[in-house]
Amino acid sequence: MRVSEKIIEGLLWLSAVITILITIGIIWVLLSESIAFFSEVSIVRFLTEKEWTPLFADKKFGIMPLVAGTLLTTFIAIAVALPLGLTIAVYLNEYAHAGFKQVIKPMLEVLATIPTVVYGFFALTVVTPFLQGFIPGLAGFNALSAGIVMGIMIIPMISSLSEDAISAVPRSLREAAYGMGSTRLQTAFGVMVPAASSGIVVSVILGISRAVGETMIVAIAAGQQPRLTLNPLVPIETITTYIVQVSLGDVPHGSLEYRTIFAAGITLFIFTFALNNISFWIKKKYQEKYD
Amino acid sequence: MNKKTTKLEAKELNAYYGDFHALKSINIAMEEKNVTAFIGPSGCGKSTFLRTFNRMNDYIDGFRTEGDILLDGRDIYAKDVRVDELRKEVGMVFQKPNPFPKSIFENVVYGLKIQGIKNKSVLEEAAEKSLRRSALWEEVKDKLNQSALALSGGQQQRLCIARALAISPSVLLMDEPASALDPLSTAKIEELIYELKSEYTIVIVTHNMQQAGRVSDHTAFFYMGELVEFSKTKTMFTSPQDNRTQNYITGRFG
Ligand SMILES: Nc1ncnc2c1ncn2[C@@H]1O[C@H](COP(=O)(O)OP(=O)(O)OP(=O)(O)O)[C@@H](O)[C@H]1O
Ligand SMILES: [Mg+2]
Numbered sequence: 001m002r003v004s005e006k007i008i009e010g011l012l013w014l015s016a017v018i019t020i021l022i023t024i025g026i027i028w029v030l031l032s033e034s035i036a037f038f039s040e041v042s043i044v045r046f047l048t049e050k051e052w053t054p055l056f057a058d059k060k061f062g063i064m065p066l067v068a069g070t071l072l073t074t075f076i077a078i079a080v081a082l083p084l085g086l087t088i089a090v091y092l093n094e095y096a097h098a099g100f101k102q103v104i105k106p107m108l109e110v111l112a113t114i115p116t117v118v119y120g121f122f123a124l125t126v127v128t129p130f131l132q133g134f135i136p137g138l139a140g141f142n143a144l145s146a147g148i149v150m151g152i153m154i155i156p157m158i159s160s161l162s163e164d165a166i167s168a169v170p171r172s173l174r175e176a177a178y179g180m181g182s183t184r185l186q187t188a189f190g191v192m193v194p195a196a197s198s199g200i201v202v203s204v205i206l207g208i209s210r211a212v213g214e215t216m217i218v219a220i221a222a223g224q225q226p227r228l229t230l231n232p233l234v235p236i237e238t239i240t241t242y243i244v245q246v247s248l249g250d251v252p253h254g255s256l257e258y259r260t261i262f263a264a265g266i267t268l269f270i271f272t273f274a275l276n277n278i279s280f281w282i283k284k285k286y287q288e289k290y291d
Numbered sequence: 292m293n294k295k296t297t298k299l300e301a302k303e304l305n306a307y308y309g310d311f312h313a314l315k316s317i318n319i320a321m322e323e324k325n326v327t328a329f330i331g332p333s334g335c336g337k338s339t340f341l342r343t344f345n346r347m348n349d350y351i352d353g354f355r356t357e358g359d360i361l362l363d364g365r366d367i368y369a370k371d372v373r374v375d376e377l378r379k380e381v382g383m384v385f386q387k388p389n390p391f392p393k394s395i396f397e398n399v400v401y402g403l404k405i406q407g408i409k410n411k412s413v414l415e416e417a418a419e420k421s422l423r424r425s426a427l428w429e430e431v432k433d434k435l436n437q438s439a440l441a442l443s444g445g446q447q448q449r450l451c452i453a454r455a456l457a458i459s460p461s462v463l464l465m466d467e468p469a470s471a472l473d474p475l476s477t478a479k480i481e482e483l484i485y486e487l488k489s490e491y492t493i494v495i496v497t498h499n500m501q502q503a504g505r506v507s508d509h510t511a512f513f514y515m516g517e518l519v520e521f522s523k524t525k526t527m528f529t530s531p532q533d534n535r536t537q538n539y540i541t542g543r544f545g
Binding site: 176 | 352385387
């Protein structure tokens, strides 16, 4: 008994350590390659130049067009996923019958299991032509369709985490609201959603970091043209798609062009790392509220 | 004294949780501006009955009633009754204090705000009035914008009473409102109930015989879903008519 417990403890410790080591390894590779990059291209140039053309003869190393592309698609995705996801969560919690809930929840989970490449083609071949029907200026590759479809992909994440957060609100609060003469709608949006707000915010942040890291949909549907713009109707490129583009191309190892992907990578890493930490912090800060 | 009017009434009320028969043919008439205590062993149906008066059981799958519940002579289970309107007339205080995770002020004015009242001075006036009524004003008047969750349990419960009073109901349902509180807070709540009965019809569920004796005018004893005995509290405690009542109040079971 004692011995087996020690062994299990050891295994748990080992897996924790391996996880940490892998993380450190990734950060180390990212850092060392990008330090090499930044020794040739100054951080100021990296942050202030308005163009990103490392693969052209006239090289420009401004990351901002990629950041803008990433933020734009992410913003569109969240603008789609938050209202829909939250509405679904509220509906499932306050209105749906238990039986209906049991049918709809697994169906939502299915949305999350569709390969992103399928979503990408859906954006390119269905959503874009559909939108072009009433947005005449919409380019064949654009941030809008990619963002919308990315939002659809994120809906289950937001709805299921928000649903968990709402159903974790003590039943006594719902009774208090109903007892005061609240309608269902007033109870849901006036009491339950605010009381679950920390969990909902966490779901949104996780959704954002999913969107920021999403590659395939934007690679297929958004055009791979770095452009410093917030116009959703034209082709753009995100940080992730740039990394894919270069990784798949024939850029020589160890060259400056090759190192740009690490500089882009570390930018991305900083984004998602910050987002995950914020969500962790929010979770922790508000967790004790009801205990 | 002039003749008392009946405020709340149940006629041949039966209630079921699915197949379980929780309330059996209950008939009772409660007078206006009176305190009625519901007593009885755990699981006898006190809460179930109490919650039929503001239809709080509506949300439980499989719950249904037969018979009538009348408020001022109107059947509250009638089709044209809106539950949200009903609950503005019949306020409720729960066993565990359940303030919203909002400020003290926002808690008190919640009921008014959902009715669409936005005028700041109207809300402030109502908040002060209700907090004074629930004997909490002096303790919280300087921290109305602080979170209600920072108050003590007893204060939270009085806040919940203030919140219920703010929408001026005529009936106040209380399900063991003091069972989670210390003796001092309990005494405050009892005192409050005593004062409130000049304006409200109050129904209180309690497990505490002394409490029932102290605060109520009438007492109803329930046993296994039946209303066994309903009479003046004094009468019930001095000369109970039914054996089961006698056994219960003398502590032989429950
Ligand atoms: N949601 C429910 N579903 C099914 N049965 C229920 C439900 N709520 C209560 N009951 C049953 O109905 C009966 C009466 O319950 P109720 O809560 O009214 O009792 P009570 O007299 O208030 O008890 P206590 O003094 O413990 O609060 C009990 O047998 C209980 O098991
Ligand atoms: Mg009860």
